[in-house]
Amino acid sequence: MAQSPLSQTSSPIKRSFGKAVSRFVSVAAAAALLSTSVIAPATAQRGKLPLVRDAETEDLLRDYAKPIFAAAGVPSAQVDIILVNDKGFNAFVPDARRMFINLGVILDAETPGEVIGVIAHETGHIAGNHLARLRQAASQAQIIAVIGAILGAGAIAAGASSGSVDVSRGGAGLATAGAGFGKRSLLSYQRSEEASADRAALTYLEKTGQSAKGMLKTFSRFADQALFSSRYADPYALSHPLPRERYNALEEVAKKSRYFDKSDPPSLQLRHDLVRAKLLAYTSHPSTVERAYPRSDKSLPAQYARAVVASQTKSGDRAAKAVDDLIRQMPNNPYFYELKGQSLLESGKPRAAIDPFRKAVALRPNEGQFLVWLGFAMVASNDASLLPEAERILKAGLQIDANSQIGFSQLAIALARQGKTPEADLATAQGLMARGDFQGAKRYASRAQKNLKSGTRPWLQADDILSYKPPKLSR
CATH class of the missing domain: 3.30.2010.10 (Metalloproteases ("zincins"), catalytic domain)
Structure with missing residues (x-):
């Protein structure tokens, strides 16, 4: 099952790799982050x-x-x-x-x-x-x-x-x-x-x-x-x-400040209200959302909350229609396209999810999470012709957003399906490091390193994982 945009944190491994592993695992140790799924x-x-x-x-x-x-x-x-x-x-x-x-x-x-x-x-x-x-x-x-x-x-x-x-x-x-x-x-x-x-x-x-x-x-x-x-x-x-x-x-x-009675800009207030509506919809029972945003409330935040509920409780097509109503009112909001893509992905229509994710990326090309979702949709489409592009997009997403376990897992799948088994093992190891599963990461890193050319960047990345020692927490 696909995981949603409000998703668990993870930590990346980037170059310069020695420093990156240290930062990466410190967050993992602090948070003991979960794997993607569910x-x-x-x-x-x-x-x-x-x-x-x-x-x-x-x-x-x-x-x-x-x-x-x-x-x-x-x-x-x-x-x-x-x-x-x-x-x-x-x-x-x-x-x-x-x-x-x-x-x-x-x-x-x-x-x-x-x-x-x-x-x-x-x-x-x-x-x-x-x-x-x-x-x-x-x-x-x-x-x-x-x-x-x-x-x-x-x-x-x-x-x-x-x-x-x-x-x-x-x-x-x-x-x-x-x-x-x-x-x-x-x-x-x-x-x-x-x-x-x-x-x-x-x-x-x-x-x-x-x-x-x-x-x-x-x-x-x-x-x-x-x-x-x-x-x-x-x-x-x-x-x-x-x-x-x-x-x-x-x-x-x-109260002595000359700005004390200054109001927040309306555009910022709208963004705030949209995020509040979204978070409430994702963290509450639908009946709670309905009480907070009854059908009589025609505001954009209320419609957003109801669209999120639809994406969780209705078919992908019906949820996508609810999001389309939002998009007509705010066609340059990338998060509406993200929601539409997720609705389709969750309902088992990954190929249909590609276009809304592409639109989200076009509107915010430097948002790593959007790139990861686009790559995910491509991999889930089970179309071998999309795998090279999915690999590039997932790597770009992980380069921008160092906090996506799902990015590592989907990259591993894309690489494995192209016959790049050592690289897939390395991506799996990186995802396990993000999760805080250091032993599992070392197993995959060891397997990857045996089949990677010595001294190359992937080989060094695997070596950094193998040499990492988690901190001993004091009692």
Whole structure:
């Protein structure tokens, strides 16, 4: 069964390969990422993060973050924004290279400014080097282990009510790993660092000409929660303790900004609303989506949510028709074509899915996830004449987007069908590395290396996998 655009994360192996393997496996060790396939609710598995992929959501968050990073003097390429499949409102930075954001942040935020405020605050921690003590106190392996504990504490605080997310069913469903549980104490930053991140966030918003009203709206909720039992508190409130006094000081400064009453651009608000509708549709029961977006709601986000539900519950043709209605209204939206392609792919019509995926790629040629889906559709079409092109497209997608396990698996199939068995074994090994299955990766890498020419790039890639030693996590 095809997996959806909201799909599980993985990590690539790119050249320069020694460094790439190190980065690649550090993410795999941190997240213990699953293989592509299947449609299942998120479940708790110790030591794992439920990471997900979606091009549209990731693009939106990158656009939110780009000006903030620039104002903070943080290179955009330095920080990966990683989606966590959890409906609780939470975000955290375990180091200077990764910012984890729960889907719940977007689902709960009515305006872009609310999400931008969270990103600005977390960027304050990165720019302020607030995690230095953690890095000094623990080895890199321990830091990786802490990531799972951070999310786990949030899940405990949410009482599982933010809970299991129905994922990866068709179209753009989510493929997941489970969330690990850890000690709540790992969530806490120093109060002085939290206040510093608050001030930094206000500075970044001022520099970029954006209102802090959304940030205040989010933080006000958490300040109010401090009056009640932490049993009912949002995970973000626990990880970012916000006494009412601190909120009041933040509000006083924010309201002095000349941008305080500035609204988000309508085009950005529409993108935000579309992503919220999509995420709700993929993570909720159809009846929940119907209540949120009744048939009387003719807005584009409401139609999008209903089209996503159709892609999961109806035939490919009917779902494609629902998406066609969206495309007529916004013909240059690449994510609508992605959804159409996925609807057809999931309904067993991979050849028909090729054209919408080609259109998505034409609109966003540098979106690696689109290239992977196009290659997937070609491979699934079982047409030998398409395999050379599928191979090129999948390699291009993996070169751009280093986080696609499904890309490695489909590349392995395309190579094997062309009789390129050693290269197929290498692609399988790379996919297993992304999954965190180091032993399996080494088996395939060994088999590949025996049949590859010594000293070539593929041979060196296999050798890097064979020589990799996973970090030993401290107890």
